[in-house]
């Protein structure tokens with residue numbers, strides 16, 4: 001067999017979990033960005049009363065779901081997208097992992113997938129799962145992609161460029177309009193993963209690649225982070241009508257369907273902004289508390305521009321991300337993600353997710 005997978009990143013944290021769990025009260029796990037707060041009641045009611053259990057759900061998404069997505073995009077970003085230019089996905093991880101393979105069916109002579117050098121590992125994995133070539137694009141200090149650094153060969157061979165703003169793991173923001181313009185100029189589809197769009201700080205506005213028009217772009221949105229629905233698996237993609245109609249067709253053949261009751265629940269979630277406002281305040285307060293806790297033990301952590309992660313440099317004279325992650329597990333009983341999970345450039349950082357309830361943060365503070 002020529003295809004070998006390395007261990008799943010978060011499975012490599014078992015040693016840290018064991019060390020952290022020795023603290024009275026157990027480990028405080030801030031490694032995976034999994035939401036823990038309850039979703040709004042209106043969503044749970046829609047989930048249990050849709051009557052959509054019996055029949056197969058439309059793979060593209062129900063008319064009601066696609067209309068709810070279009071209405072949300074217009075409200076959130078002030079841009080109009082036809083419901084027909086939107087498709088449902090079973091959470092966005094499967095979409096990120098499968099998109100390169102599907103686009104390859106459309107453009108057989110190309111084989112490169114471009115993605116930010118420091119990023120969610122599934123961009124690269126999606127390329128590898130399809131037997132394609134993942135190529136990391138360097139980032140500009142402070143945020144954004146150094147598009148000039150992409151070689152002529154990689155540009156000509158690119159099936160797709162991934163962008164992610166706010167970024168997981170760094171929280172940096174990217175000029176999405178600039179990326180879209182680059183993609184249109186060179187005929188490279190730009191897929192913009194916007195699953196943290198609702199979480200920007202310092203009064204910075206959220207942006208979508210769709211604001212620059214739909215030509216040549218796909219915006220990818222998830223209900224997981226916005227509405228604490230990671231367990232339901234719902235998301236959508238919207239953009240270029242040609243790309244969307246191709247993907248809707250191919251995904252239908254592949255049997256990718258968001259369950260009907262989940263589509264009803266996701267539609268209700270998209271129609272409600274109150275719970276998102278409350279969630280934003282919760283994440284911000286957790287980020288500030290976590291930064292203070294880390295500073296109190298001598299690890300300086302700045303706040304991100306967006307997202308709900310702290311991206312924390314390893315303080316000298318400590319070695320690399322594994323050293324800091326090990327030290328935090330033993331000193332505070334906390335499990336964080338070594339930055340190397342997100343690319344070589346992350347070797348001297350750790351990522352801390354603000355995803356535990358307040359009583360766990362009280363426990364952490366008491367260990368300082």
Ligand SMILES: Cc1ncc(COP(=O)(O)O)c(C=O)c1O
Nearest residue numbers: 033091092093120168222224235
């Ligand atoms: C950048 C990014 N994209 C996509 C996802 C996948 O989210 P989901 O599959 O829950 O929609 C995540 C999850 O952590 C993420 O951080």
